Amino acid sequence: MDVNKYSSYTFKEFLEDDDFITWVxxxxxxxxxxxxxxxxxxxxxxxxxxxxxxxxxxxxxxxxFFNEDRITDVWKRIEVKxxxxxxxxxxxxxxxxxxxxxxxxxxxxxxxxxxxNQPKNFQTAxxxxxxxxxxxxxxxxxxxxxxxxxxxxxxxxxxxxxxKGEGFFNVTHLNQDPAHIKKSERFVVHCNDLNIEVxxxxxxxxxxxxxxxxxxxxxxxxxxxxxVKKILSPGDYAEYAAKNISLKSKLTHPEKLMSWSKRQFIFxxxxxxxxxxxxxxxxxxxxxxxxxxxxxxxxxxxxxxxGVKELLETISTSxxxxxxxxxxxxxxx
Amino acid sequence: MAxxxxxxxxxxxxxxxxAFKEGSWEAYTQLYNQNFKLLNNYGYKFTKDVNLIEDAVxxxxxxxxxxxxxxxxxxxxxxxxxxxxRNIIFRKMQSQSxxxxxxxxxxxxxxxxxDHVVIANEExxxxxxxxxxxxxxxxxxxxxxxxxxxYEDFSYVEIADIMEINVNSAYKLLYKAxxxxxxxxxVSKLVIILALFSEIRVNVRV
Numbered sequence: 001m002d003v004n005k006y007s008s009y010t011f012k013e014f015l016e017d018d019d020f021i022t023w024v025x026x027x028x029x030x031x032x033x034x035x036x037x038x039x040x041x042x043x044x045x046x047x048x049x050x051x052x053x054x055x056x057x058x059x060x061x062x063x064x065f066f067n068e069d070r071i072t073d074v075w076k077r078i079e080v081k082x083x084x085x086x087x088x089x090x091x092x093x094x095x096x097x098x099x100x101x102x103x104x105x106x107x108x109x110x111x112x113x114x115x116x117n118q119p120k121n122f123q124t125a126x127x128x129x130x131x132x133x134x135x136x137x138x139x140x141x142x143x144x145x146x147x148x149x150x151x152x153x154x155x156x157x158x159x160x161x162x163x164k165g166e167g168f169f170n171v172t173h174l175n176q177d178p179a180h181i182k183k184s185e186r187f188v189v190h191c192n193d194l195n196i197e198v199x200x201x202x203x204x205x206x207x208x209x210x211x212x213x214x215x216x217x218x219x220x221x222x223x224x225x226x227x228v229k230k231i232l233s234p235g236d237y238a239e240y241a242a243k244n245i246s247l248k249s250k251l252t253h254p255e256k257l258m259s260w261s262k263r264q265f266i267f268x269x270x271x272x273x274x275x276x277x278x279x280x281x282x283x284x285x286x287x288x289x290x291x292x293x294x295x296x297x298x299x300x301x302x303x304x305x306x307g308v309k310e311l312l313e314t315i316s317t318s319x320x321x322x323x324x325x326x327x328x329x330x331x332x333x
Numbered sequence: 334m335a336x337x338x339x340x341x342x343x344x345x346x347x348x349x350x351x352a353f354k355e356g357s358w359e360a361y362t363q364l365y366n367q368n369f370k371l372l373n374n375y376g377y378k379f380t381k382d383v384n385l386i387e388d389a390v391x392x393x394x395x396x397x398x399x400x401x402x403x404x405x406x407x408x409x410x411x412x413x414x415x416x417x418x419r420n421i422i423f424r425k426m427q428s429q430s431x432x433x434x435x436x437x438x439x440x441x442x443x444x445x446x447x448d449h450v451v452i453a454n455e456e457x458x459x460x461x462x463x464x465x466x467x468x469x470x471x472x473x474x475x476x477x478x479x480x481x482x483x484y485e486d487f488s489y490v491e492i493a494d495i496m497e498i499n500v501n502s503a504y505k506l507l508y509k510a511x512x513x514x515x516x517x518x519x520v521s522k523l524v525i526i527l528a529l530f531s532e533i534r535v536n537v538r539v
Contacts, residue, residue: 011519012511018488025486048519055518056483058460063446065377066370067386074387075365082398084358 003034007042014052024053122148124165126284129261134159137172138187141261144282159187166206166282168258171219173200194240197222203232204257208281212240215257259304265311268302271295272319272332275303275311279330283308288331294321346410354401361401365394368411372418378443378480379422385429389421412491419495443476444469460518467517475510482507 006014014020023031039046079085122142124130130142135155142148146165154160175185181199189196191207201219205212214223214232221232223245230245232238237248251257259266260282267275273295279285285308289295297319305311312330316323322333346367352360369390376386393414397404407413445468447461468476474496481487481495493503 010515012515015511016507021483021486051519054457054460055464058457059445059464059479059483061447061450061461062484063449065374067373067377067383068370070373070387071366071369074369074391075362077391078365078394078398081395 003038003041006038006045009045009048011048011052014048015055020049020052021056024056116152119149119151120154126282129263134161134172136174139170141168141258143167143260145284146282156184158183160190161188162190163205163207164191165208166204166260168202168204168261169198170202171198171200173219175199191240193225193243194245195224197224210241214238214240215251215254217254217257262306264304264306266302266304267299270299270303272297272299272315272321275299275315276330276332279308279311284328286329288329290331290333294319294332297321347406350406350410353397354404354406356401361394361398364397364410368414371411372414375415375485376418376422378477379419380426385422385425389418389425392421393418409491411485412487412494415485415487416495416497443473443480463517467514471510471513475506475513478503478506479510 006017009017023035035049039049122130122132122140124142124144124146127144129144132140132142132148134140134150136159138159140148140161143166146163146167148167149162150160169187169189171187175181185199187198187200189198189205191205191212192210194212196203196205196214198219198221201221202217203219203221204215204217206214214221215237216232216234218234221236223230223232223238223240225240225243225245227243228245230238230247235250235252235254237251237254239246239248256266260278265275265278276285276287276295280287299315299318303311303314303318305314312323312325315321324331324333346364349360349363349367353364372390372393373386376389377383380386396417445465447465450461468479471479477496478492481492487495489500489503489507492507493500496503496506498506
């Protein structure tokens, strides 16, 4: 570098000079010596040099935006597009909208197939009563806290349903020729391992606490398990428990079996524990007995009331017990 | 000499570039990691729209990878990246301005901000203010060339390439910019005697 060249330099000319800027930005010993000597020889240039270099250095101290926080996220976006993993998947590519459309179509198709093959399921909450009309016209009243399930394509080959909880069935009669009963004319209710086979009848089924109670109102019922078989006629009330079917005393008014469907409670000569059990099962109440023996208190005669409140009042007056109801908790004192 | 330092740095960048062109994912990753911060900082000079800058950096690197076999080996990789990013940002801002009205001379905003800079003394603060106000009065292209020259340390040839003008115009443009700055910056009322030969250090090196 020529010392004399710089002797006439102005402030501005220093800022234009490549060598000067290079020195300011990346000073080396060699350059330091040169500029040191220069300012010794031309002290009147000292201020211009000083000023020019401080302008550059101050200018360079400005705010930065390095966006470091985002370096990983932006990289991930790049990787997804062209990364080693993305490369292999790139064999065949549909346009964006087609890909989206195809994806939606696939999902919809899968959902339909899933739904199609999925058994139909009707469920009731505590205290809820549902009326289900089956494809063949059969009506099922579903009591609270119960589930009725049947498979898709129901009624074509057979009429089979699965019941948990309590339901009242009014089965449509399809059979024309009693001598030749087709499989599809038979209506079967499965409760655990008990099968209730009918042609066209009205009956109530209660499947709770590992016990199945079947009460027949009209028509004929055949109860079968792997081991036993029993035919019921109207008014019969059967109980299936511990792999055994037993017949209870005949009902004089079997139609009262469906009183629950009108939120009616009809009991005759029943123990308090059994009455309140139905409140637990179908309505979801929690029953507490301060004295456990009060479960065995029996109400003589018949109760026929509508609604939980009225039932509790009747219990209280006829058995002389205190009944406290707090939300879903009932305490018998 | 300092040129050696620059060229050594460039040599390194060029080595990475060659490996990247051969399809090395590691080299490509390195290229990204080494330049991400600088490119964001540069992009921020054109727009304060952070998402736009990120998208531009993203697009730039996608383009690099997909076209890697057709790319030449530039004399300066940094130069190449700056130029490419600048073009992408301009294009994005143009397409954006079709939807939202922007002021005529908006695209560049190479104004200087010292808001987050911790400064040592009053003289420097005074100089900061002078620089800030004088830069703000310059046309945007002059602001840009000042940035490329003094901040990024690009040569005239590189600046001409980035700004897509010829080298002579680059000289003239910087000359004009310095002319406007001269009167304000030349004379300081407080004579700053920097301990020049001991204190000058490389700053703002990423």
